[in-house]
Amino acid sequence: MISSIAELISDRIGSMPAGERRAAQTLIANYPLTGLKTVAEFSAAAGVSSPTILRFVARLGFQNYPEFQSALQDELAAQLQSPASRTLNPGSVGGAASPMLEATLDNMRETFRHLTDKQLADIAARLAERRGKTFLIGGRFTDPLARYMAAHLAIIQPDVYHLAGQESIWRDRLIDMGKRDVLVIFDIRRYQESLVRFAEKAHHRGVQIILFTDQWLSPIARFARHVIAGRTAVPSAWDSSAALFVVAETLIGAVTRQLEAAGAKRIRDLESLR
Amino acid sequence: MISSIAELISDRIGSMPAGERRAAQTLIANYPLTGLKTVAEFSAAAGVSSPTILRFVARLGFQNYPEFQSALQDELAAQLQSPASRTLNPGSVGGAASPMLEATLDNMRETFRHLTDKQLADIAARLAERRGKTFLIGGRFTDPLARYMAAHLAIIQPDVYHLAGQESIWRDRLIDMGKRDVLVIFDIRRYQESLVRFAEKAHHRGVQIILFTDQWLSPIARFARHVIAGRTAVPSAWDSSAALFVVAETLIGAVTRQLEAAGAKRIRDLESLR
DNA sequence: CAAAATACGTAACATAAGATACAGCGTTCC
DNA sequence: GGAACGCTGTATCTTATGTTACGTATTTTG
Structure with missing residues (x-):
């Protein structure tokens, strides 16, 4: 099952043309911040043109760039709200109360x-x-x-x-x-x-x-x-x-x-x- | 010293007019995500008009909205890279609440x-x-x-x-x-x-x-x-x-x-x- | 209580953003 | 080696975003 956009990307990165792959790698490199910037900035960072970024986003299944950004923001929101404790005291209490x-x-x-x-x-x-x-x-x-x-x-x-x-x-x-x-x-x-x-x-x-x-x-x-x-x-x-x-x-x-x-x-x- | 925008806000929130304070509170409530959205979305979330959001941003010392967003993104980038610093708000460390x-x-x-x-x-x-x-x-x-x-x-x-x-x-x-x-x-x-x-x-x-x-x-x-x-x-x-x-x-x-x-x-x- | 100052929102504006059409180039397959 | 296909970038267009000007409401001050 694919739950995050990062997973989705690494799942499909193999079947992408060169330019879009560069976009993907750039995004993964400092995920998800590059995706929150404008198309122009994203394209500059990846060293490709704006349409390539848009094609990349379309390939991931998004209708348009704003939709893609919203998805990233939602993901980030979820991440920011449930922080550390996954890693903390792993085996302390295993019961229902935990x-x-x-x-x-x-x-x-x-x-x-x-x-x-x-x-x-x-x-x-x-x-x-x-x-x-x-x-x-x-x-x-x-x-x-x-x-x-x-x-x-x-x-x-x-x-x-x-x-x-x-x-x-x-x-x-x-x-x-x-x-x-x-x-x-x-x-x-x-x-x-x-x-x-x-x-x-x-x-x-x-x-x-x-x-x-x-x-x-x-x-x-x-x-x-x-x-x-x-x-x-x-x-x-x-x-x-x-x-x-x-x-x-x-x-x-x-x-x-x-x-x-x-x-x-x-x-x-x-x-x-x- | 003021290092984060969140601090900056809570530092000046007292001297803000009602509308801008609502903007500030909305932003703090789920910081920093609201600030990464568009002015229209931000204003809707805060229940004020777009100009109020812009005035709020200007009062914080930013020239325009994109500059404000860039600052938020930079901050977020720093945060995402060093998870340790995410444990507590820097402003609260050592403070009365801690x-x-x-x-x-x-x-x-x-x-x-x-x-x-x-x-x-x-x-x-x-x-x-x-x-x-x-x-x-x-x-x-x-x-x-x-x-x-x-x-x-x-x-x-x-x-x-x-x-x-x-x-x-x-x-x-x-x-x-x-x-x-x-x-x-x-x-x-x-x-x-x-x-x-x-x-x-x-x-x-x-x-x-x-x-x-x-x-x-x-x-x-x-x-x-x-x-x-x-x-x-x-x-x-x-x-x-x-x-x-x-x-x-x-x-x-x-x-x-x-x-x-x-x-x-x-x-x-x-x-x-x- | 009146007058000034400040704050807020509506509406019009300019700009910059994302989207699209098309042409050039490289690659691959007959 | 030639032709077809696909990928990429440039240039153009459209949309919607951020911005600003102005009138109204509200608050503050004398």
Whole structure:
């Protein structure tokens, strides 16, 4: 079976005329980058003319050059998203849990690879600001993450509210929200209409939105000030929110550190209340 | 020093207008592939117009779009040639996020190292059994995990209940519980008295308890049929529930697989109800 | 609250990209 | 050795891509 374009090429390279073979070799030599450039650049690199490149691409079964490039990009996307772990700890755990765990670990690495410290620091700083209120809400499966985050934030600072219950209930809370406030939303596929509407209204009121979503970006990204895109794919019937969970914990930690002085006092006060 | 375009973006994303920020976020979300596509595709993915993309590119310091794409390609080429550098975003190495992430990943590996496949399979089988009801409850910080698990389990099988609200409320639910039922409890330090009391009473009624706890084991372990001990230590003021979260997701996946036949029909039925 | 400044999108434009037609050349087979 | 076939490159054309100008909406500032 032929799964990659590189395989396809080496499969047919034997039956190619000289010029096209040079194109093939040039492409393989630093695959797949040459194929992402323009026909002119490709042809120059291979030392052949543009039509030869196009004939080469046609021979591989593509209708036109853009189609060929799209295929390469898709392949690259798949490669970039499932990195190292194939080679790592090969025989550690052989059971049913292993693929799931490995995928989850990969997801976290990937998620953080796309997340710079500056981004995290900015978001943490915004959450640590105590000018306004902080609201948290999530979708059908992600609302527990909102709760988790709210439970921690509420301890180290005042005015943290988790929006729960029926849509009509939290929709009414919009009236309390203004431009000094922050709304943390968790929304992964399949994106919830009600959340999108809510986010839009909040946005129009000037509320700053921090969005936790998946790599395909919830439509709420349109309204969000900060977007955290986590990887969710695992070998299961369900998507995994684990990467987002870890980002949430990281942020909780960062905010706590920033509020250390003020927070410590608050925690002591809380303790004495129990 | 700024070495990659991703860094450059996250460095300036704060000072960008809304539209360009959306472009930036979309690009970062699956970097760098979106940037290799055409302006039209990029703009569509980001939900903005083409000129906004071009302005975004110009703000990053590029003369035109092709120059920007070339830079991305060069970066990609360097990355593809030295796989080692792909492990982590250079910007995150040594940053604030890294120790937290590393510790979390270690926790998960450790947690699963102490967890045999048989254990997981047994627990999944017990949860998949449909003789009795399934109740879930958690502590102050772990209750969201109980909710998360309940949200999924409730879809693939009937009689799944998350115990929420005040202690008195769920204590009264004890009357519904019997020896055919399962109670999933999440409890990590500092262990909650109320949960321990609840677990003890449930245990006396013959309820089978599945406990998610930390490596020091909640006192509830005494009453539990199955104990999952996750690692929770991270360089933060708080403990991390991430490892337990991943175990929960793994179990959800396993149970789903076991109930595939029955579950698929149920999911279809649910869909038709929406 | 008004006015200025900035940001955004629509639409028209220029350019560069990929596609095609055709002629020259080399190779191979009678 | 001559003729037919096939491969390759040059030149031309067409498409669609990136670019720019301008009017409107939005935000910011006095």
